[in-house]
Amino acid sequence: METIRMAARHWDHLNPIALGDVAGAERYTLDRRDLTPDLWTEADVDVAETSFSRYIQARAAGDERVIALPIFVMRGFRHRCIITRADSPLDTAESLRGKRIGLTGWGDSGNTWTRAVLREAGVGVADTEWRVGALTADHPVMDRIGSIAVPDNVAATENDEPMMKMLERGALDAVMTPFMPPGFYESGSPFRTLFRNSQQAEAAYFTRVGFIPGIHLIGVRAELAENRRQLQELMDLFTTAKNISAARRNKLLDVTPWHNEALAATTQAIGQDWIPYGWSANKVMIDAFQTELVEQSIIGSCMEASELFPLQLEPSHQLEKVSS
Known part of the structure; x- marks a missing residue:
């Protein structure tokens, strides 16, 4: 056999x-x-x-x-996959209009779904500045855009700088990532999820669309x-x-x-x-x-x-x- x-x-x-x-x-x-x-x-x-x-x-x-x-x-669910600084005033998908957002891969399934969260709120690909790169210094440096034709407001991070460093110093307003960086859930973390109650936002999403x-x-x-x-x-x-x-x-x-x-x-x-x-x-x-x-x-x-x-x-x- x-x-x-x-x-x-x-x-x-x-x-x-x-x-x-x-x-x-x-x-x-x-x-x-x-x-x-x-x-x-x-x-x-x-x-x-x-x-x-x-x-x-x-x-x-x-x-x-x-x-x-x-x-x-x-x-x-993807609402929890958008993170920002703990002291950021941003806390809705709509608030990301015109902001600078990093993400770990352009054509990835997960990030496509996460951008859909913004698109549902009226924030399209053209409405923000996008930077694509490694989440932390421990993640591999690689081509994270690939052969997909992207608009001018989408580019790789400069000098392969980790996006969490960019977020911490204010070069990015938010980051989309499927997995949280080390220490994210610890008390006193300088970062938080964009949605202050992501589980509530995700439950509401499920009620609207009927799927995860x-x-x-x-x-x-x-x-x-x-x-x-x-x-x-x-x-x-x-x-x-x-x-x-x-x-x-x-x-x-x-x-x-x-x-x-x-x-x-x-x-x-x-x-x-x-x-x-x-x-x-x-x-x-x-x-x-x-x-x-x-x-x-x-x-x-x-x-x-x-x-x-x-x-x-x-x-x-x-x-x-x-x-x-």
Whole structure:
């Protein structure tokens, strides 16, 4: 029996696959990575975690080597991803009009969703000054704009200066980042989130749009996608792993001493499953993301659903309680 080689970062909801705790996982191997794998260049990987934005850009350019499944392994609200100085008077998306904003990558899925927060508030790409670079001195110096044609108000940081240094000395008014810099949550930090209550802003956003933004998803090599039965098996493999992870998280994973309270608040606001898999649960979000990519001039036009997700798979079973 041929082994299917998979790669993804260390997501808790994928651990049951790596540990062999999912029935039928014997023919799969899961290489857990510190960095996102590259399905386009890694010949020894068949299935991998992939940037949603990169996937859409590739398909828009006519590159059909990878086909995505509606399995979004990374999701997240983005209001909390805008930070500013603790003494800044700025505290709304509207207040960033005309300001100088740094971000860690222009075409990244997460930053596209974060710019969407501003765009919803009437602050478009043309309404601010943008600088793209490394968050801190520990982050690699690299091209974070790529081949995307950007307007004149978007440029790389000068002399590769870390953006947190720029924010601290006033050269930037805010920074968009998926991960907070060291010490951000400590008492007396010189930085804070732009929204003084980001969770409240995110809950209101969910009420308006009905989804949590999808950032990374599972892609497969096109030749593997010829076997629909095998792809349905993959969908169910990831769904079962998520079920097992959820059941264990409810009992065994204490991320904070207030884990139960946080879990209850999330369930009441969003529901039991905030990482839904499958086409029908994600279609609205997928359409919204394509719209953002077009509005932000990252792709030229939206594609038909059949072009973007040729296989609009659904899980054979949804989130359920699984005994530990």
